[in-house]
Amino acid sequence: MKLRISNGRVIDPASNIDGQHDVLVEDGKIIAVTERHDDFVADHTIDATDHIVCPGLIDLCARLRQPGQEHTATITSETHAAIAGGITSLVIPPDSDPIIDSPAVIELIEDEAKKANRAMILTIGALTQNLKGELLTEMAALKAAGCVGVSNGLSEIKNSVIQRRAMEYTATLDLTLFINAADPWLQNQGCVHEGTVSARLGLAGIPETAETIAVAKSLLLIEQTGVRAHFQNISTGRAVTMIADAQSRGLNVTADVSAHHLHLCEHDIGNFDSLSHVIPPLRTIRDREQLQQGLRDGVITAISSNHQPLAKDAKLGPFAETSPGISGLETLLPLSLKLVNDEELNLNQAIASLTNQPANILGIEAGQLKIGSQADICIINPNADNECQPNDFVSAGKNSPFAGWFFNNEVSHTIYGGKLVFSRN
Amino acid sequence: MSSGQLTDNGQLRHFLTIEGLKRPLLTEIMDRAEQFSSISHQQVKKVPLLRGKTIVNLFFENSTRTRTTFELAAKRLSADVINLNISTSATSKGESLLDTLHNLEAMHSDMFVVRHAQSGAAEFIAQHVAPHVSVINAGDGCHAHPTQAMLDMFTIRRHKQHFPNLRVAIVGDILHSRVARSQIQALATLGVGEIRVIAPKTLLPSDCQTLGVHVYHDMEAGLKDVDVIIMLRLQLERMEGALLPSAREYFDCYGLSEEKLALAKPDAIVMHPGPINRGVEIASAVADGPQSVILEQVTHGIAVRMAVMSMTLGSQSEQQEVVA
Numbered sequence: 001m002k003l004r005i006s007n008g009r010v011i012d013p014a015s016n017i018d019g020q021h022d023v024l025v026e027d028g029k030i031i032a033v034t035e036r037h038d039d040f041v042a043d044h045t046i047d048a049t050d051h052i053v054c055p056g057l058i059d060l061c062a063r064l065r066q067p068g069q070e071h072t073a074t075i076t077s078e079t080h081a082a083i084a085g086g087i088t089s090l091v092i093p094p095d096s097d098p099i100i101d102s103p104a105v106i107e108l109i110e111d112e113a114k115k116a117n118r119a120m121i122l123t124i125g126a127l128t129q130n131l132k133g134e135l136l137t138e139m140a141a142l143k144a145a146g147c148v149g150v151s152n153g154l155s156e157i158k159n160s161v162i163q164r165r166a167m168e169y170t171a172t173l174d175l176t177l178f179i180n181a182a183d184p185w186l187q188n189q190g191c192v193h194e195g196t197v198s199a200r201l202g203l204a205g206i207p208e209t210a211e212t213i214a215v216a217k218s219l220l221l222i223e224q225t226g227v228r229a230h231f232q233n234i235s236t237g238r239a240v241t242m243i244a245d246a247q248s249r250g251l252n253v254t255a256d257v258s259a260h261h262l263h264l265c266e267h268d269i270g271n272f273d274s275l276s277h278v279i280p281p282l283r284t285i286r287d288r289e290q291l292q293q294g295l296r297d298g299v300i301t302a303i304s305s306n307h308q309p310l311a312k313d314a315k316l317g318p319f320a321e322t323s324p325g326i327s328g329l330e331t332l333l334p335l336s337l338k339l340v341n342d343e344e345l346n347l348n349q350a351i352a353s354l355t356n357q358p359a360n361i362l363g364i365e366a367g368q369l370k371i372g373s374q375a376d377i378c379i380i381n382p383n384a385d386n387e388c389q390p391n392d393f394v395s396a397g398k399n400s401p402f403a404g405w406f407f408n409n410e411v412s413h414t415i416y417g418g419k420l421v422f423s424r425n
Numbered sequence: 426m427s428s429g430q431l432t433d434n435g436q437l438r439h440f441l442t443i444e445g446l447k448r449p450l451l452t453e454i455m456d457r458a459e460q461f462s463s464i465s466h467q468q469v470k471k472v473p474l475l476r477g478k479t480i481v482n483l484f485f486e487n488s489t490r491t492r493t494t495f496e497l498a499a500k501r502l503s504a505d506v507i508n509l510n511i512s513t514s515a516t517s518k519g520e521s522l523l524d525t526l527h528n529l530e531a532m533h534s535d536m537f538v539v540r541h542a543q544s545g546a547a548e549f550i551a552q553h554v555a556p557h558v559s560v561i562n563a564g565d566g567c568h569a570h571p572t573q574a575m576l577d578m579f580t581i582r583r584h585k586q587h588f589p590n591l592r593v594a595i596v597g598d599i600l601h602s603r604v605a606r607s608q609i610q611a612l613a614t615l616g617v618g619e620i621r622v623i624a625p626k627t628l629l630p631s632d633c634q635t636l637g638v639h640v641y642h643d644m645e646a647g648l649k650d651v652d653v654i655i656m657l658r659l660q661l662e663r664m665e666g667a668l669l670p671s672a673r674e675y676f677d678c679y680g681l682s683e684e685k686l687a688l689a690k691p692d693a694i695v696m697h698p699g700p701i702n703r704g705v706e707i708a709s710a711v712a713d714g715p716q717s718v719i720l721e722q723v724t725h726g727i728a729v730r731m732a733v734m735s736m737t738l739g740s741q742s743e744q745q746e747v748v749a
Contacts, residue, residue: 199630202567272545318543
């Protein structure tokens, strides 16, 4: 099978390519990014005139609900949603049911992923058994089974000694530690940012310090233990400053931010809108600006969907009783490119934050159009006029606060392993 | 601000929060309550305004006084009243709030008076009821208790007539108080000169000043020259979680004693949404003293709730007539 993607604007940040080219694919691999003059005879040609051709997107945080909550969503349903959003690699956190704390669970997920065969699914293993923060998992076995890192999910380890040892052991195995920074005591039962909105609505707040204290503590332990660490879904401006400082001191730390934290703030909760109920919570306008700045400055190098599909019922109730989370796979690219439109980010930076930069965080060979690499490609129509309608999402989760937003871009084709897995119309 | 509590022509469809309501509407509630309050003194304490209407008191949280005054208010308007106390355990048995609601709607109720432990519950219910049903918020979590706020405004107006020149101090657990949030919004809407809150930092929401209040941490400064003192009930479980060390120290610092009361204007009135903790937030001598209007507040609660109920169901009938 020979595929030609002709005449698109090819953007491959990993190799500094940005220009009019053809991309040639053979046997699942990229064989050339070239000018038109060649003797390649394609079985199939995709005309990408006026379109952007870039590597398939890599999402650092997506919960697919399988195993454990197949009634909500499945690997099948969510990989369909992923490719509709141009995403060809997904990283799933360990807090499924069962928890990803043994090679058997990883195998089970990989089996499902292979059956679906339309996107790469990567797993993060549990740092402690049952994520309870008490006993270490068999991380060497998890690593051998293929997990790209370890994490304690959303539940920070409370005991500082165990936190330190877990980091030391992770460092020993040369694994990346993924951290969702939240002090469990300060976060407590909170459901919104502690500030003007929590004051007005009488909702339990999560103070900025819930994140910053956890980031500060982690950074000090990272420095002591030498572990390579990645902060997921940071939400505060001060965390950006602290991580920037750590990076300038030479610490091996990276960070990502969810697409919704780059666009929404606490005020979007309006009058108890449960669709804007997320953890970490939407923060202040200033935090949002500082997150965008962190992305521009290269402190934050990836944008994630933090995809959490939910059944309709999960969002029906008084705010604090609803489940947090946004179905984000299909808005990851539109929201990221909206930043380009809003002149907050340049196009190459936006694409890099979704492709080679997250690949670097994971230490994987993806997110690039290098000759000989697996042909995972996303083709984008940058002149669309598209109203976001969550009820039409491919994902089983329709929970999105972006209904009615207009996006001027949409994915037109997604290619995974050289195979056309998604094509609009 | 609640999106759906007003009809297209600005009448009350639900009564969920003070936020977003305009001064003329609050004044109308008080004016109407003034008319109803005379009924209590008549031999026959009933008017037929809501005859044939069914009102369901839907209490997911315990309450005696608020429920009773709502019930009395409904009965004085000649409505039929059903009281339902739904402990939170019943809903946690699997029936969702919406299921409960739709079951009740099937009984053809015209109004739900809702109290719930979660902020935003009344708003949520209002978004999901059938179009002919009105919802009155009788207290949702730490968010709002608008009828309490209006009966407090009514009481203040009875004693002080005009709002703009007043200095009002609200003392105590602002953080957890739906009453305080609604009072602050009502006082601000009615143009009160200065709203003060007095509490230790542990009992104040962060960014409290964004509510439009002056923040004080000490009673001596905070009570100076105020016209109205509103004391809030201190839940005794606040000693847990390190919000306060003891009830005794709380009374020493933030309890209203006769000495502290003397710092306010000589004609200052003392209010409390009840039930009071004597010797915790207020001294008995003050609670029972000449400046206390606490029992009046309870009485006014009936008239104010009659006003709100008749206005919301009135707007419903008007709407239906328009449709018909």
